[in-house]
Amino acid sequence: MNLVITDSGLGGLSVCAQLMLLLNKCADSGLSAFTADDLHITYVNAVPSNELGYNSMSGREEQLATFDKILRNVKKLFAPNHIFVACGTLSVLLKDIQFKSNSLFKIEGILPIGLKQLLDSLHQNSQATVIIFATPTTIDAKTLQHELFNKGIAEKRIITQACPELATQISNDPEGSKVAEHIHHWVQQALRKLPSDYAAPLIVYLGCTHYSYRESLFHDAFLQEGFSEITLLNPNLAAAESLA
Structure with missing residues (x-):
């Protein structure tokens, strides 16, 4: 399964690290046959540039347009089965993202x-x-x-x-x-x-x-x-x- 974890910066990397740790612990303990090797995990930093973060944009319209474009590029590049938005800021935008309503795969926020x-x-x-x-x-x-x-x-x-x-x-x-x-x-x-x-x-x-x-x-x-x-x-x- 292709899992994409995204955040507006590097905070979501801690979710990736914890996920890998949990998967390996489950496999080592014999509690689950599901391991980190069963997942292809990609981390995407959804900040458009070092000079422009979502909280410094002109408003919600610009935030939505930027995140929507990034999600569409993620779909083209990584063909994910599941996108997890490990970001409070981007999670509040999800319900109004047009990309989400047109997606056949799972997309959810934190x-x-x-x-x-x-x-x-x-x-x-x-x-x-x-x-x-x-x-x-x-x-x-x-x-x-x-x-x-x-x-x-x-x-x-x-x-x-x-x-x-x-x-x-x-x-x-x-x-x-x-x-x-x-x-x-x-x-x-x-x-x-x-x-x-x-x-x-x-x-x-x-x-x-x-x-x-x-x-x-x-x-x-x-x-x-x-x-x-x-x-x-x-x-x-x-x-x-x-x-x-």
Whole structure:
């Protein structure tokens, strides 16, 4: 089977790595005859150029046209059986992509996986508040927020924090020293939005696949602000498990 995993950058590579690890573990344990060798996995960076990312485009129309063109080229070049969009930003565009409606193969995004994580965690902790960190496009689309509202989650339990340029900063700062400052800044901004009567525990959702590379820095930032016990949700591993 030809599987294409795509992202607007390098965040989705963590999904690829986790998927390969899971497939090999299953094969080694004898739990499954399905191995990494049964899959031909191609990773596609769907950013059109280093100077132009989706969150810096003129608007949704340009984002849709760009991603649609890339998906059509992916089909021509790789003849996939399955395309998995390992990107929160691009996942919110999928429902309006013309290419998807004309495709005979499976194409899906990471957003429903993250939504399930959020719902499971919020239902297990009926008083908990969640902070969603994501790109401006993901936050502005309000897809996650609306789905949570529709599933009965009260609006006051949901805090959203857009983190402009954080994905790029993570990619460009392998040492992580500057990124730590940026993450701390966005954590502080998010915590200021908490209502005075918010109830613990606090759930933190990383809504961009790039953020998983610096999961520990999010933990550190919350610890510095006095939040030693948080539940951190990272959809990357769950995405890999869904593909395995």
